[in-house]
Amino acid sequence: MEGIPGDLLNGYGCGGAASGYISGARAACGTKALCYNRRMGRFLLIGLDGADPTLTEQWMAEGRLPHLARLRERGAYMPLRSTTPPATFPAWTTCVTGVNPGRHGIFDFTAPAPGAHALRFVNSSCRKTPALWKVLSDAGRRVGVLGVPATYPPEKVNGFMVAGFDSPVATRIDPSFVYPPILHPEVKEWRFADFQEDNIGPRWHARALPSLLEGVDKKAAIACKLLRREPWDFFMVVFGESDTASHHFWMFHDPDSPRHRPGMEFAIRAVYQRLDDAVGRLMDAAGDDVTVAVVSDHGFGGAGTGVVHLNNWLAEHGYLRFSPIGGGAMKWLALTLVPGHWRGVAFRKLRPLAACAESRARFGGIDWPRTRAWSEELNYFPSIRINVRGRDPQGCVDPLEYDAVVDDLCARLEAWPPVARAWPRAALYAGPCVEDAPDIILELALENGYSHSCLRARGGPSFRRIRPDEAVGGRERGMNGAHRPTGVLFLSERANRSAASLEDIAPTVLTVLGVAGPPMDGRPLLGDIVGSVEMPAHGAGAEPSAFSGEQPYTPEEEARIEKRLRALGYYE
Numbered sequence: 001m002e003g004i005p006g007d008l009l010n011g012y013g014c015g016g017a018a019s020g021y022i023s024g025a026r027a028a029c030g031t032k033a034l035c036y037n038r039r040m041g042r043f044l045l046i047g048l049d050g051a052d053p054t055l056t057e058q059w060m061a062e063g064r065l066p067h068l069a070r071l072r073e074r075g076a077y078m079p080l081r082s083t084t085p086p087a088t089f090p091a092w093t094t095c096v097t098g099v100n101p102g103r104h105g106i107f108d109f110t111a112p113a114p115g116a117h118a119l120r121f122v123n124s125s126c127r128k129t130p131a132l133w134k135v136l137s138d139a140g141r142r143v144g145v146l147g148v149p150a151t152y153p154p155e156k157v158n159g160f161m162v163a164g165f166d167s168p169v170a171t172r173i174d175p176s177f178v179y180p181p182i183l184h185p186e187v188k189e190w191r192f193a194d195f196q197e198d199n200i201g202p203r204w205h206a207r208a209l210p211s212l213l214e215g216v217d218k219k220a221a222i223a224c225k226l227l228r229r230e231p232w233d234f235f236m237v238v239f240g241e242s243d244t245a246s247h248h249f250w251m252f253h254d255p256d257s258p259r260h261r262p263g264m265e266f267a268i269r270a271v272y273q274r275l276d277d278a279v280g281r282l283m284d285a286a287g288d289d290v291t292v293a294v295v296s297d298h299g300f301g302g303a304g305t306g307v308v309h310l311n312n313w314l315a316e317h318g319y320l321r322f323s324p325i326g327g328g329a330m331k332w333l334a335l336t337l338v339p340g341h342w343r344g345v346a347f348r349k350l351r352p353l354a355a356c357a358e359s360r361a362r363f364g365g366i367d368w369p370r371t372r373a374w375s376e377e378l379n380y381f382p383s384i385r386i387n388v389r390g391r392d393p394q395g396c397v398d399p400l401e402y403d404a405v406v407d408d409l410c411a412r413l414e415a416w417p418p419v420a421r422a423w424p425r426a427a428l429y430a431g432p433c434v435e436d437a438p439d440i441i442l443e444l445a446l447e448n449g450y451s452h453s454c455l456r457a458r459g460g461p462s463f464r465r466i467r468p469d470e471a472v473g474g475r476e477r478g479m480n481g482a483h484r485p486t487g488v489l490f491l492s493e494r495a496n497r498s499a500a501s502l503e504d505i506a507p508t509v510l511t512v513l514g515v516a517g518p519p520m521d522g523r524p525l526l527g528d529i530v531g532s533v534e535m536p537a538h539g540a541g542a543e544p545s546a547f548s549g550e551q552p553y554t555p556e557e558e559a560r561i562e563k564r565l566r567a568l569g570y571y572e
Contacts, residue, residue: 041289041290041291041512041513041514042232042233042234042235042286042289042290042291042513043233043234043235043290043291043292043293043509043512043513044227044235044236044282044283044286044290044291044292044293045234045235045236045237045293045295045505045509046236046237046238046239046279046282046292046293046294046295047092047095047147047148047236047237047238047239047294047295047296047297048238048239048242048275048279048294048295048296048488049088049092049149049238049239049240049241049242049243049296049297050240050242050243050246050247050296050297050298050299050300050483050487051242051272051275051294051296051299051487051488052246052296052299052300052301052484052487052488053079053299053486053487053488054299055268055269055272055300056068056272056488059269059272059273060072064269064272064273064276065272065273065276066276066280067276067277067279067280067283068276068279068294068490071279071292071294071490071491071492072490074492075292075490075491075492075493075494075495076489076490076491076493076494076495076525077488077489077490077491078488078489078495078497078498078499078500079486079487079488079489079499079500080295080296080486080487080488080489080500080501080502081485081486081487081499081500081501081502082297082298082299082483082485082486082487082501082502083100083101083502084423084428084441084443084485085380085381085382085383085441085443085483085485086297086298086299086483086484086485086487087107087108087298087380087381087483088109088149088150088243088297088298088380089106089107089108089109089122089149089150090104090106090107090108091297091298091502092148092149092150092164092238092297093106093127093131093150094502094503095295095297095502095505095506096131096132096133096148096236096505096506097127097129097130097131097132097506097520098503098504098505098506098507098517098520098521098522099129099431099503099519099520099521099522100428100429100430100431100503100521101429101433101437102425102428102429102430102431102432102433102434102437103128103129103430103431103432103433103521104127104128104129104431104433105126105127105128105129105433105436106122106126106127106150107381107436107437107438108122108378108381109121109122109150109166110122111126111436112385115393116393117363117368117393118363121166122150123152123153123166124150124151124152124153124154124155124163125153127150128432128433129518130518131151131155131506132234132236132506132509132510133145133155133157133159133161133234133236134155134157135510135515135517135518136158136233136234136510136513136515137157137158137159139515140158141158141233141234141513141515142158142159142230142231142232142233142234143157143158143159143160143161143232143233143234143235143236144159144160144161144226144227144230144232144234144235144236145157145159145160145161145162145235145236145237146161146162146187146190146219146222146223146226146236146237146238147162147163147164147190147192147219147237147238147239147240148163148164148236148238149164149165149238149240150164151163151164152164152165152166152176152177153166153176153177154177154178154179155179156179157179159230159232160178160179160180160183160226160230161178161179162177162178162183162187162190163177163178164192164238165192165240171191171192171193172190172191172192173187173188173190173191177190186222186225187222189218189222190218190219190222191215191218191219192215192240193208193211193212193215193240193241193244200248200472200473205248205249205252205264205267206264208244208248209245209249209264209267209270209271212241212244212245212271213241213270213271213274215241216239216241216271216274216275216278217274217278219237219239219278220277220278220281220282223235223237223282223285224281224282224284224285227282227285227286228285233513234509234513235286237282239275239278241271241274241275242268242271242272242275242296243300245267245268245271246268246300246481247473247479247480247481247482248473248479248480248481249264249267249268249481250268250300250301250302250303250479250480250481251302251471251472251480251481252264252265252267252268253265253267253268253269254302256302257302257304257450257480258302258304258305258448258450259302259303259304259305259466259471259472259473259480261471261472279294290492291491291492291493291512291526292490292491292492293489293490293491293492293505293508293509294488294489294490295487295488295489295490295502295505296487296488296489297487297502298483298484298485298486298487299483299484299485299486299487299488300481300482300483300484301446301449301450301451301481301482301484302449302450302451302480302481302482303450303451303452303453303473303478303479303480303481303482304446304447304448304450304451304452305450305465305466305471306418306447306452306453306463306464306465306466307452307453307454307455307463307464307465307466307478308382308418308419308444308452308453308454308455308462308463309377309454309455309456309457309460309461309462309463309464310375310377310382310384310442310454310462311366311374311375311377311456311457311458312457312459312460312461312462313413313416313462313463314373314374314375314384315459316462317412319371319372319373319374319409320366320371320372320373320374321366321367321370321371322365322366322367322458322459323364323365323366323367365458368387368393368394368396369394369396370396371387371396372386372387372396372397372405373385373386373387373397373405373409373439374387376438377454377455377456377457378454379453379454379455379478379479379482380483381438381441382441382442382443382444382454383437383438383439383440383441383442384409384413384438384439384440384442385438385439385440386402386405386406386409386439386440388402402439406424406439406440407424409422409440410422410423410424410440413440413442417445418444418445418452418463419442419443419444419445420443420444420445420446421442421443422440422441422442422443423440423441423442423443424439424440425437425438425439425440425441428441430521442454451482453466453473453478453479453482455477455478466478487502489505489525491508491525491526493526495525495526496524496525496526496527497525500525501522502522503520503521503522504522504523504524504525505522506520506522507520507522507523507524508522508524508525508526510524511524511526511527512526
């Protein structure tokens with residue numbers, strides 16, 4: 001790094017004593033004083049957020065993704081099962097911990113605040129099990145981690161880390177995203193989707209596509225520079241452009257979509273091709289003696305014209321009562337009257353008012369003492385919570401009746417055509433964090449292969465069709481492309497089976513690197529080829545591994561995240 005002493009970045013790998021700032025950082029993260037004379041191999045893990053198997057297979061067959069096709073030919077390619085629901089924060093956290101959300105505790109980018117109808121922001125310290133980079137750092141291996149969702153603030157690792165987005169509307173990094181902070185000048189161009197995703201006008205897509213392509217190039221350049229220059233045993237980088245493009249350009253890509261519009265049919269393909277080029281560049285930069293994996297956290301498909309309003313359905317069936325006082329007027333006024341470039345500053349300086357507005361938008365308009373069940377109506381995580389006495393503010397359901405209420409609701413919901421499945425949370429998750437999940441998790445039905453959207457409402461029908469002006473969608477308006485539960489996995493070596501889940505990625509990495517890890521739900525995919533490191537199984541009552549305690553955001557960090565959320569009006 002120009003202008004930065006080499007020992008600050010390179011002095012704490014194998015061989016040579018660490019000194020100065022990095023020496024202190026290494027001690028702080030608890031890294032063991034281990035040095036291996038024999039390299040066990042290296043692992044390059046590339047994440048393509050939302051890369052879909054159908055699209056990938058089609059464009060490999062057409063010769064448009066040569067680097068991914070080369071990986072498939074020399075190693076393995078298979079479908080990869082995501083979490084339920086296939087949401088970004090829990091999915092990537094499962095990928096890097098090897099355990100289900102019931103053990104790592106990350107279900108969304110927010111969580112209910114205890115004892116109040118309010119939200120708190122989730123950060124990396126909320127993860128209850130260690131990620132790959134923690135396990136490897138403690139074993140003396142050097143790691144590089146770039147852009148993995150749900151990793152803000154960055155951890156003090158034996159290596160370097162640029163955290164992923166701290167909320168779904170983060171656009172660029174600042175020094176708080178980088179460890180060690182001295183690395184920030186070299187990675188400051190790292191960015192997420194560098195545009196607003198809520199107010200989509202006529203020229204929005206024409207501006208967004210070049211930004212997405214440029215973002216891939218900038219990230220690949222930063223990653224390649226670090227791959228070539230820094231010593232590393234494990235390197236992970238995640239690109240989010242395939243997810244963003246699929247959310248917003250699916251209606252152009254798919255001529256059969258009920259939301260189809262002509263023009264820009266090539267957009268998603270162009271992003272995939274640029275990502276394929278990035279994969280090739282990264283593999284070249286990594287050099288030899290490297291096991292490579294390319295992973296997506298979920299797949300994609302089109303959204304149809306059906307809209308589900310879960311709270312209206314609950315009201316129709318006697319589970320919920322609406323309050324005559326609406327929930328979103330304060331927030332609507334703020335987002336309408338405050339100019340976009342002033343919103344972040346205004347909400348940060350008026351943080352208590354902003355918090356009140358957000359709570360009322362999400363939780364307002366409900367008569368809590370007479371409500372037995374309610375939904376946050378999140379499109380990417382349709383779910384229902386039971387209003388339990390003693391657990392929830394103004395709860396009215398007797399804890400002894402909890403199981404009966406859940407079973408009754410699941411049966412009724414599955415009898416409703418827009419819902420494909422309704423699971424009690426214990427049917428999906430196992431571990432000490434299960435009680436942090438919503439009580440019921442839903443999978444909305446597909447209609448002719450296209451998903452319904454779950455949108456927020458206070459009164460009106462429980463199911464309707466979108467209006468023509470809603471077809472484009474946007475955040476909190478029903479994206480025209482939606483997540484699907486199956487992603488992709490490429491490996492540079494032959495695997496020991498033909499299908500996998502996200503839980504299998506972390507134990508595979510540790511097996512290749514010869515490092516024993518904590519108990520995991522997954523199993524190594526390369527166990528028949530590389531000497532396998534035993535990963536003990538767990539049961540539903542298994543205790544989480546010893547890990548640092550949760551550190552909630554400081555008021556300043558909360559304000560910074562709120563600035564990003566408010567600037568784009570993420571909630572409706």
